[in-house]
Amino acid sequence: MTASFSEHGDIAVITLDNPPVNGLGFATRSGIVDGVQRALDHPAIRAIVLIGSGKGFSGGADIREFNTPKALQEPSLHTVIRTIESCGKPVIAAIHGMAMGGGLELALGCHYRVATPAAQIALPEVKLGILPGAGGTQRLPRMIGVQRALNMIVHGAPVPSEQLADTHLFDRMITGDLLEGAMAFAHEIADVRPLPKVRDHQIQDTDATQVLQAMREQIKAQAQHYPAPTKCIDAVEAAINLPFEDGLSFERELFLQLVQTTESKALRHSFFAERSAVKIPGIGPDTTLREIRAAAVIGAGTMGAGIAMNFANAGIPVCVLETAQAALDKGLGTIRRNYENTLKKGRLTQEQLDKRMGLISTTLEYEALSSADIVIEAVFEEISVKETVFRRLDQVMKPGAILASNTSTLDLDRIASFTSRPQDVIGMHFFSPANVMKLLEVVRGKATADDVLATVMALAKKIKKTGVVSGVCDGFIGNRMIEQYLRQAFYLLEEGCLPAQIDQAIENFGFAMGPFRMSDLAGNDIGWHIRQRRRVERPDMVYSQIGDKLCERGRFGQKTSAGWYDYHPGDRTAHASDEVNQMIIAHAAELGVARRAIGDDEIVERLIYALANEGARILEEGIALRASDIDLVYLTGYGFPLYRGGPMFYASCVGLDKVSAAVQRYASGPNGHAWHVAPFLQKLTDEGKSF
Ligand code: 3HC
Ligand code: NAI
Numbered sequence: 001m002t003a004s005f006s007e008h009g010d011i012a013v014i015t016l017d018n019p020p021v022n023g024l025g026f027a028t029r030s031g032i033v034d035g036v037q038r039a040l041d042h043p044a045i046r047a048i049v050l051i052g053s054g055k056g057f058s059g060g061a062d063i064r065e066f067n068t069p070k071a072l073q074e075p076s077l078h079t080v081i082r083t084i085e086s087c088g089k090p091v092i093a094a095i096h097g098m099a100m101g102g103g104l105e106l107a108l109g110c111h112y113r114v115a116t117p118a119a120q121i122a123l124p125e126v127k128l129g130i131l132p133g134a135g136g137t138q139r140l141p142r143m144i145g146v147q148r149a150l151n152m153i154v155h156g157a158p159v160p161s162e163q164l165a166d167t168h169l170f171d172r173m174i175t176g177d178l179l180e181g182a183m184a185f186a187h188e189i190a191d192v193r194p195l196p197k198v199r200d201h202q203i204q205d206t207d208a209t210q211v212l213q214a215m216r217e218q219i220k221a222q223a224q225h226y227p228a229p230t231k232c233i234d235a236v237e238a239a240i241n242l243p244f245e246d247g248l249s250f251e252r253e254l255f256l257q258l259v260q261t262t263e264s265k266a267l268r269h270s271f272f273a274e275r276s277a278v279k280i281p282g283i284g285p286d287t288t289l290r291e292i293r294a295a296a297v298i299g300a301g302t303m304g305a306g307i308a309m310n311f312a313n314a315g316i317p318v319c320v321l322e323t324a325q326a327a328l329d330k331g332l333g334t335i336r337r338n339y340e341n342t343l344k345k346g347r348l349t350q351e352q353l354d355k356r357m358g359l360i361s362t363t364l365e366y367e368a369l370s371s372a373d374i375v376i377e378a379v380f381e382e383i384s385v386k387e388t389v390f391r392r393l394d395q396v397m398k399p400g401a402i403l404a405s406n407t408s409t410l411d412l413d414r415i416a417s418f419t420s421r422p423q424d425v426i427g428m429h430f431f432s433p434a435n436v437m438k439l440l441e442v443v444r445g446k447a448t449a450d451d452v453l454a455t456v457m458a459l460a461k462k463i464k465k466t467g468v469v470s471g472v473c474d475g476f477i478g479n480r481m482i483e484q485y486l487r488q489a490f491y492l493l494e495e496g497c498l499p500a501q502i503d504q505a506i507e508n509f510g511f512a513m514g515p516f517r518m519s520d521l522a523g524n525d526i527g528w529h530i531r532q533r534r535r536v537e538r539p540d541m542v543y544s545q546i547g548d549k550l551c552e553r554g555r556f557g558q559k560t561s562a563g564w565y566d567y568h569p570g571d572r573t574a575h576a577s578d579e580v581n582q583m584i585i586a587h588a589a590e591l592g593v594a595r596r597a598i599g600d601d602e603i604v605e606r607l608i609y610a611l612a613n614e615g616a617r618i619l620e621e622g623i624a625l626r627a628s629d630i631d632l633v634y635l636t637g638y639g640f641p642l643y644r645g646g647p648m649f650y651a652s653c654v655g656l657d658k659v660s661a662a663v664q665r666y667a668s669g670p671n672g673h674a675w676h677v678a679p680f681l682q683k684l685t686d687e688g689k690s691f
Contacts, residue, residue, distance in 0.1 A: 003031025005038050011186050012039035013179070016052045021059030024077055024102045026070045028062075032106075033075045033083050040089060047186035048091045050084075050110060051179060056097025057119070058106060063128065063268060066259060077102050077134040078252075081109030090195055094174075094182035095119050095161065105134040108143065111195045114172045114182050115161040121169075122158035126228045128271060129264030129643065133255030137235035138247045142201040143169040146208045146236065150215050153232045168201065199244045208240050225510060225643050228258055262653055266645030270635055273628035273646070277468050278457055281625065287454040290400060292462075296321065296372035298389055300331025300362070303406055304378035306434025309335055310463040312356040313435070319361045319369055328362040335360065338435060366396045374402040374459070376428055383410055387418045394419035402452055404428040408479060409530065412445045412472045422447035426456055429476055430465075431637045432522070439637030440465035441476045466636045471623040478633045480618065481647070483541075484610040484674075486527065489515040490544035491671040492603060493584050496595040499564040500576050505600035506607060510641025515607070517574050518639075519547075520563035525556045542673060546587050550580065593670070606666060609659055612651035612691075616678035619691070627652075627691035652690035660685040 002018035002025070014035035016022040032050070039045045052058055065071040075083070084091045084106075093099075093107035095115040100122045107113050115121075123132045123140065131137060132153060141149035144167040152159060165173050174181030205211070212233055219229040231254045238247040258264055295311045295318040297304045304320060308331075311318035322328045339356060342348040369375055375393055379385050386407065393403050403425045405415050416422035427443025440460045444453055453469070460467030470476040475483060489502055503514025519527065528551040534541050550564065557563035558572060565574035588595050615630045624630045631646020644650045651659045660677050667675035684690065 002028040003035055005031075005035040007042070007045065008183060010044055010046045010190070011183050012042070012045045012048045013183075014039075014048060014050050016050070016058055017054075019054050021056060021098070022052045022054065022103070023059055023062035023064075024080075024106065025062035025065055026073050029075045029077060029080045032080050036083055036087055036091070040087065045089065046190040047089055048087070049094050049179070049182045049186055050091060050106075051094040051182065052097065052103075054097075056103075057093065057095040057099040058103025059098060060101025060103045060105075060124075061134070063271065066268065067265075077105065081106060081134055084109045085111075085197055085199070088195075090186070090189055090192070092171075092182055092186050092189075094178050095121075096178050098122070098158070100158070101125050101132065101136070102134050105132055105136040105139070108135060108139040108198050111197065112171045112185070112189060113169060114174050114178075114185050115170050116174055116178050117160070117162040117165075119161040120158035121152075121161050121164060122156065123153050124156040124158070126154060126156040126232055127267065129226065129228045129261060129267040130258045131228060131232045131235055131251065131255055133252060133259075135248055135251065137232065137251050138239045138244060139198040140169075141203055141205075141236055141239050142198050143167055146203060146205040146240065147211050150211060150233065150236050153236060154215055154219060154229050203240050205240075212237055212240075225641065226263055227261060228264070231258060262645075263643040265653075266643050266649060269628065269631065269645045269649050270642060273632045273635075274466060276626065277466065277629050277632050278461070280453060280457070280469060283450045283454050287451055289455045289458055290373065290402060290451060292316065292373045292402075292455065292459055294318070294372045296369040296375040297378060298375065298393075299378040299380075300328055300334075301378065302432060303430060303434050304376075305331045305334045305338075306432070306436075307376055307378055307406065307430055308360055309338065309356070309435040310430075310465070312359040314463045315359070316463075317359045317361070319363055319372065321363050321366065321369060323364070325364065328364070332360070332362060366392050369393075370396045370398055372397070372401060374404060374456075376404040376406055378406040378430075381407060381409060383414065386410060386415050390415055390418040390425075394421065400424070402426060402455065404456070406430055408476075409474060412443050413447070416445045416447055423449040424452055426452050427470075427472075427476070428456060429470075431478075437637060438464075438466045439478070439633060440467045441470045441478060441633065441637075442467045443470050443472060443476055445472055466632060468629050468633050468636075469625055470633075471621070473618075473621070473623050477615075477618055477624050477630055478637050480623075481611045481614045481630070481634075482638065483530075484614040485607050486515055486519070486547075487541075487543055487674055488606040488610045490546050491674065492598060492606065493546050494544050494588050494591060494593055494595075495670055496588075496598045497603065498576070498581050498584060501598075501600075502603050502607075503574075505603040508600065509604050509608070510644055512639030516564035520557035520565060520567075520574065521572075523557050523559060524551050524563050544671075546584060549583060549587060553579075553583075555580070605662055608647055608650060609662055609666075610674075611647040612659060613663055613675075613678045613681055615648050615651075616681035616684075616691075620678065620680035648691040656681060656685045656690055657688075 004015045004017055006013050018028045039048045091110045092112040093110040096119050098120040099107050123136045125132050215233055223230045235251045238250040295316050297308045297320045300320050300322045308318045308320050339353045343353050377389050405427050412427045416425035426448050429441035431437035431439050442456050457467045499516035503516050506514040531543050555562040561567045561569050566577045618624045627648040630648050634640035634646045663675050663677045
């Protein structure tokens with residue numbers, strides 16, 4: 001049993017006890033029903049308090065049970081709520097920490113609710129691609145009105161309990177000991193009859209129709225890819241228009257439809273991917289972490305400035321080092337401007353801005369960094385510059401300090417070899433803009449100590465990044481894969497496409513940005529330099545020369561107002577470029593390629609399967625710990641559509657047999673030399689497995 005029963009005089013207390021979040025799995029549900037029955041059987045008991053142990057009341061239904069027989073095994077959550085609602089003795093939900101999803105629905109089935117301030121109240125099901133399936137869409141509008149309920153149900157964001165103190169949701173806010181307060185409340189209402197039931201409340205909002213309509217407008221753009229928000233609105237509409245029981249059945253029907261959708265499966269995959277990524281085999285949760293009280297950053301350029309902001313945002317003092325005062329002034333100016341923009345948007349107060357700027361100091365002297373617990377190097381991407389910096393850091397940093405590099409392409413093990421303490425060296429590969437992008441690839445070198453890795457993963461969470469562990473290889477997980485994707489995009493240009501068609505196909509698939517708009521934003525010269533290096537280092541990696549031809553014309557992207565597209569200065573809108581399109585057609589003619597009409601399906605297949613195929617190699621080599629880590633990299637760093645779950649999940653949904661067959665087909669087509677089925681993909685296919 002994961003719910004316990006105790007008697008306190010004439011009050012029974014049922015305590016949910018299913019760590020970490022009191023998920024309402026089968027055993028917990030059974031425990032609640034048993035507890036209610038015991039309280040009913042005991043004549044001296046006058047009221048029942050339902051409370052959570054640990055960090056909150058309940059995080060909701062047990063997501064791991066979804067699509068398994070246990071989810072529906074009686075007592076279902078519906079049965080539990082019905083049992084409580086029809087119980088002849090008053091049941092009081094006592095809420096602290098969080099009441100989310102099924103947890104809030106359970107509380108809504110109780111006769112009364114009391115809460116501590118700052119408890120997080122939410123119906124976050126929409127974020128998992130479903131809707132509240134245990135009466136939440138029917139009961140919450142009855143307690144807090146249609147507008148507020150709709151906001152909570154359609155967006156899923158938590159609301160602090162005190163913000164709902166003026167609604168019918170809570171009968172009392174309790175500032176002292178919750179259990180004592182709840183029992184005192186129970187004594188006060190023990191004899192009140194009839195017992196109040198949320199279902200008996202009438203929805204009286206006169207503006208409900210307009211509110212529903214406005215919300216439908218608001219989510220129109222998302223609705224194309226996500227069915228859940230629309231169904232949430234439909235369910236709330238049913239709460240307004242149908243008798244309670246009919247509304248409940250309607251909600252149930254929608255829930256059962258949504259839980260089967262690929263979108264919901266993908267969103268749940270992403271939820272668990274995020275939580276798995278922090279688990280590193282062989283490094284237990286009891287690993288002693290190094291303390292990070294002060295940080296340092298080397299280089300105040302594009303990345304250094306953004307990295308420093310992450311520390312200031314998390315309240316950690318950070319000192320930035322440069323080679324010249326002018327570079328420091330420039331970097332600090334960028335940081336201030338970024339904060340001021342956030343202030344203008346109303347997402348930061350002047351006080352917060354001052355505090356954050358106050359946490360950032362600057363220096364030209366390495367000695368000033370000696371007491372920092374971690375230093376992150378973000379200087380030019382040249383091994384000789386990295387060598388100078390790391391040799392110097394090795395001299396000045398205190399013993400035990402973590403020495404991190406933000407390199408995106410250089411060999412971390414080589415960088416570590418410039419120091420006498422390779423065990424303290426690690427990669428922290430931020431993505432640009434570093435103060436905005438969620439992804440942080442945490443690169444584990446050959447010698448990186450376990451506690452260094454664990455500390456940096458914990459630090460990632462503290463600075464609100466999604467840390468994903470990667471081994472050392474050229475490009476790590478994300479950029480190594482994107483290279484294969486871009487390679488295909490370039491070949492498609494030779495074979496018959498133009499940039500806008502490819503971008504459109506990939507954006508219709510759901511990416512935030514197609515490959516050519518993305519390259520124009522990042523700078524086409526970056527890839528150009530990488531390809532030049534590859535010609536020497538990896539002659540097997542042959543590329544279309546189309547990207548080089550573009551750069552030879554100085555078309556580096558938005559920064560030169562010309563890339564794969566034309567741009568007007570100061571405007572990021574991409575306009576198809578006649579010059580580039582002519583260049584592509586002429587290039588194909590030079591190669592003697594007969595350009596053909598290529599469908600969007602082929603574009604999507606070639607780009608996405610190129611990702612998954614390289615992902616399979618990365619898995620086989622142990623560069624990524626698990627397929628879901630690769631998905632997380634793409635979901636948080638590359639704009640891969642959340643509702644498709646990432647390249648590996650997507651490939652598994654398509655079926656690895658189909659993916660392998662397509663790769664083989666492309667291998668015998670034009671530019672087939674760029675395709676080889678990854679041995680691990682082939683192995684899984686042969687075994688009938690998925691990633
Ligand atoms: N079911 C199963 N496991 C859950 C869970 C849930 N509802 N919520 C959290 N967990 C697990 C996590 O997977 C993680 O497990 P792990 O330690 O093995 O990796 C552990 O609980 C801790 O989770 P977090 O790291 O996220 O802990 P935090 O303290 O940071 O956050 C939380 C706690 C705010 C509750 C957060 O976990 C969360 O948002 N959970 C999801 C809540 C949710 O979506 N509830 C709705 C569920 S669907 C539902 O109720 C359907 C109903 O309408 C019928
Ligand atoms: P940048 O050119 O904008 O900034 C580099 C800064 O380092 C400059 O301000 C320069 O003055 C300073 N610098 C150079 N040598 C120095 C030294 N010896 N000591 C102290 N400061 C020195 O470069 P950017 O883009 O910020 O890149 C920095 C690092 O981050 C590189 O390793 C790059 O590969 C990596 N990176 C870059 C990304 C990007 O999108 N720009 C993304 C992820 C990683």
